[in-house]
Amino acid sequence: MTENNQPGNNLDPWYSHYAERAAGLRASEVRALFAVASRPEVVSLAGGMPFVSALPQDLVINAMDQVMVKQGPTALQYGSGQGVPALREQILEVMALEGIQANADDVVVTTGSQHALELVSKLFLDPGDVVISEGPSYVTAMVIFRSYQADVDHVPMDEHGMIPEALREHITRLKAAGRTIKLLYTIPSFHNPAGVTLSWERRLEILAIAKEHDILVLEDNPYGLLYFDKPAPDAMRSVEEDGVIYLGTFSKTLAPGFRTGWALAPHAIREKLVLANEAAVLSPSSFSQLVISEYLATADWKEQINTFRGVYRERKEAMLSALGEHLPQLEWTNPNGGFYVWVTLPEPLDSKAMLPRAVKELVAYTPGTAFYGDGNGRQNIRLSFCYPTPDQIRLGIRRLATVIDGELDL
Numbered sequence: 001m002t003e004n005n006q007p008g009n010n011l012d013p014w015y016s017h018y019a020e021r022a023a024g025l026r027a028s029e030v031r032a033l034f035a036v037a038s039r040p041e042v043v044s045l046a047g048g049m050p051f052v053s054a055l056p057q058d059l060v061i062n063a064m065d066q067v068m069v070k071q072g073p074t075a076l077q078y079g080s081g082q083g084v085p086a087l088r089e090q091i092l093e094v095m096a097l098e099g100i101q102a103n104a105d106d107v108v109v110t111t112g113s114q115h116a117l118e119l120v121s122k123l124f125l126d127p128g129d130v131v132i133s134e135g136p137s138y139v140t141a142m143v144i145f146r147s148y149q150a151d152v153d154h155v156p157m158d159e160h161g162m163i164p165e166a167l168r169e170h171i172t173r174l175k176a177a178g179r180t181i182k183l184l185y186t187i188p189s190f191h192n193p194a195g196v197t198l199s200w201e202r203r204l205e206i207l208a209i210a211k212e213h214d215i216l217v218l219e220d221n222p223y224g225l226l227y228f229d230k231p232a233p234d235a236m237r238s239v240e241e242d243g244v245i246y247l248g249t250f251s252k253t254l255a256p257g258f259r260t261g262w263a264l265a266p267h268a269i270r271e272k273l274v275l276a277n278e279a280a281v282l283s284p285s286s287f288s289q290l291v292i293s294e295y296l297a298t299a300d301w302k303e304q305i306n307t308f309r310g311v312y313r314e315r316k317e318a319m320l321s322a323l324g325e326h327l328p329q330l331e332w333t334n335p336n337g338g339f340y341v342w343v344t345l346p347e348p349l350d351s352k353a354m355l356p357r358a359v360k361e362l363v364a365y366t367p368g369t370a371f372y373g374d375g376n377g378r379q380n381i382r383l384s385f386c387y388p389t390p391d392q393i394r395l396g397i398r399r400l401a402t403v404i405d406g407e408l409d410l
């Protein structure tokens, strides 16, 4: 590999041996700061950790216990590369809540939806291909796309999600430049990091544009069921079966420690996805899948999702009212679900330059630049309300106001 792929990394004796694709695997510039930000005295509005303490432990202990009683060694054995059949059937019930009708044959269980992103990228992306995504977009999806040496092209969004007209323009420009567009990656509901939701009309329009240009849609929907007032529009996959790979996960509606998610693929793709899954992990964790299956069969999982909604709704309200009180000069999105608020800072503030000062004031956020591959986002920050308590959120926003007011006074 060429030496410019790992700048400044020449303490590593294997430096010149890495494959080209390893160049995409670079620690973000803010990673070191986040190590500091994980100190207990820092209020972190940076991470996206679900508040798993809202899940009663006895529900999990009971499911684990029952799995061992009923399944014994099977739960500890390798399993199918596609996933446990009973769980795949239950996943259909989960997806039906967002309007999806499917066959369990087309569900592939993965090690979190993160792993499904990896597998889809492995199947479809060649060096130099383009993935279109919203701008901003989910950091770790972009890390994967880049590790397959694809370029991410950001289409702007507004409070109703990706702007279809802008999508058309981007496709036209990319095609005129001779680029191959392989995937349209979208997080339509309660976007990470923007907090907005793609309207129903736009879902249909974007699907039509993708179809017209023969582009596969990758619909990533980890937050769809975590709405606050009214449900998000039905999933894009509910109206388009052949042109969409849909990704779901139990990470936010149950717990990420199970590392269990899934892909619902067009039938033609399903087989390749299973083969890629087997090549990568042989089979996703039997134990996790069986515990989740038992939990879904015996616990009131819909009520548990309601509990999570209540927790996150209260935290979002704490965040928005604290922003209104302490930082009225800022603009922010008002998410109707999920974990994140996207804030726009006034000129001339720079979210990345400001972060060390924020950490010094014992509050952390994620600078907007992390969510773009092209240097944009300096005027934005992502605030997560999922993990800190409402009191911590209020304290964090007060501290942030001290930092921002100080910057504006300079």
Ligand code: PMP
Binding pocket: 048, 111, 112, 113, 114, 115, 138, 187, 192, 220, 222, 248, 249, 250, 251, 256, 260, 261
């Ligand atoms: N996609 C998005 C948009 C996410 O926010 C996350 C988690 N932060 C994931 C995928 C990965 O989730 P998991 O692997 O836990 O299912």
